[in-house]
Amino acid sequence: MAFEGLSERLQGAMTKIGRKGKITEADLKEMMREVRLALLEADVNFKVVKEFVKKVNERALGSDVLESLSPTQQVVKIVNEELTELMGGQQEPFQFSPKPPTVVMMVGLQGAGKTTTAGKLASFMKKKENKRPLLVAADVYRPAAINQLQTIGKQLDFPVYSLGTEANPVDIAKQAVEQAILDGRDLVIIDTAGRLHVDEVLMTELKNIKAAVNPTEILFTVDAMTGQDAVNVAQSFNEQLGITGVILTKLDGDTRGGAALSIRSVIGKPIKFTGQGEKLEDFEPFYPDRMASRILGMGDMLTLIERAQQDFDETKAAEMAEKIRENTFNFNDFIEQMDQLTNMGPMEDLLKMIPGMSNLPGMDKLKIDPKDIAHMKAIVLSMTPKERENPDLLSQSRRKRIAKGSARSLAEVNRMIKQFNESREMMNKMSKGNFSGMEGLLGQGPKGKMGKMAMQQMARRMNKKNKKKKK
Template structure:
């Protein structure tokens, strides 16, 4: 998401170098570029106009701190305004209610509503430790109920059965009764979607809202519809008291217009953003972190949070102790590192959160794929235990057998072994006091570095 916008803004500030002060003249071109970048990202015109005016008002005449460059000051101003545009801070779900807290999901057909119900259920179960029940009131779309039952089983939340022959109102009332009897913390209700906003659909969802009195009414919308997403959300908000928006399929939207327009047009916060098809690919929407990604500064906070959730700390600790003791870095250790990387969303997920990665071209990103990681794991899996622990045993005939077993070529095996040697050499520098020696050698060369 935001690839186009990030690339447009990436080299925007070079022209401001050497300026001791930001003036209307020396930021004129930069403001024009910001305006064009936002319009190309399919951000609504009124939103672009207000945004550019806000940036201009703050930037003109701003003094440049001695240690910073004018471009950096301008980036800070743009970052602050982007954050404010998207809602300043994360707006968490309000589940402070007499259990069960009811979350009603509304939206058009095809927006990914049913999958999002499952993703949200998983997030609440794993991160908030809530007991969750989900129910489908979509009696119109074939297999909608079965789809939610399947998704619920995959994410480990309970499913309340319903039937296409029932009335939606009867379904949700029975589900609410079950949620109370079963002492559930949260009940998530999946409502029917239509291909467009119509009176019949709105009337039904209004009735469901009145019967359930939900603490959260979330509108699920496809990010790839651009600024139309904000307009559709606005239409829903006029007849239904929405509390927030969930943007889906954001990983397929290179523009990002929906994320930048929804809050300004509807006045409702984006609470979650879907960044992939996997059932764990739903994240709380943090405007400041998204603004940082747009400007190529990465999202290190989210990266650290993801590491804390997904990394096996016991394995990481064992490897650290092994390296310190100088016991060597085996192909088993290497495979574990690859697996940890995949657990954190793969190379693509890591790259989106690392500073500077937004400046990479689409072609450069295409060359870095998780497929290569899976191939290397397959090669290691084709080895014997002895070969994984002692890579020096792997010679000609063994290489051919390993390549054949993994469906790769001998040169692929050679490349993996070279990568392992490089990683192993790096690990040796940190063993047996190597880190202290390295720091001692650097002492005096880096200003302000302690002994």
């Protein structure tokens, strides 16, 4: 997961001062030293770090924060706000041309994931904006890039415009836009050539394509794992092409996060999207405020809710909420929910989006093996229909039979049933806005309070939504 090291260091610095009721200037100085080291270790640009630390320090000292009733919460709030500002302040929307088609140039170095990202962007635009994309294979120097784009097009059922490896990339781009107009395609995504480094030949070709098709968006695709080098390359592309935004790929890798935190400040262009996995659905808009919350261990409930809305059937979700509230949630519902959660992405990443979860010991090393989920399903499927509908029927003799039928140990069956009952009880409390007994999960101090507030807000939303449906 991206920012793991940075997140750990920053949260450690916050927790250290969080144990104190009041904090002194010396405490603040120590914390800012930790923050500075954490950012530099994450490969954030030195000037950006210096300016960030200066701003946080000035705000913390200049607004009577140290004398307030909750100084730690105030400092965390300032760090959160400044981190958000550092990454752009607010989400920058994708620009569409007032007269279709909208033309997008995908640019960047070879190996940054540009071709896959072109497919991801096309898929995202069809789902979210109901667009009809045309993918354009303008990287004539790598036959593999053309083949890859055609494979992606086939997977997504989008046409791919190609004139092979002998044609001029500028002609390919011009003719592709003309074809899109004829076919009623309202989005043209041009996959341009990359090099292993920035050179004059590449830049001249890209400038000629830009002059020929007048793109609405020129999106620089960069591998987040390249750290500070990514910022330097982005700066070079921006100076020569005038990019409109950045797409960070491989944000799920073992990256230090320096590129994401430096790029906006250094080149003045927003990060518009991030790619966070191999699947064509692993692509989302970049929200600076949500990323800041994730880095500080406050979770990211909004993204979690959006993913849930995208992957969950709304009618079924309402039925499930009703069952949780009435405490009639059973093993059939459990299996259904598990399948839907698996579709939303790796379970450990989802858990970290819940406020307070990333503060739990060992959460940074948590990996949930898909085999464990398969084992749980095997246990549930070894129950009779009546047992699945009524978990209270599960006596010890029935559990022995289930263990034998699922080829799992009796201890494993008992453990899973116990966890199911505890989860059901906790979900029932949460659905009613009762968070007692969750202090251990959400933690104490500022992050714990923010976590509880986010949970309560979510519960209120769920209740409002269900009341409207009943009316």
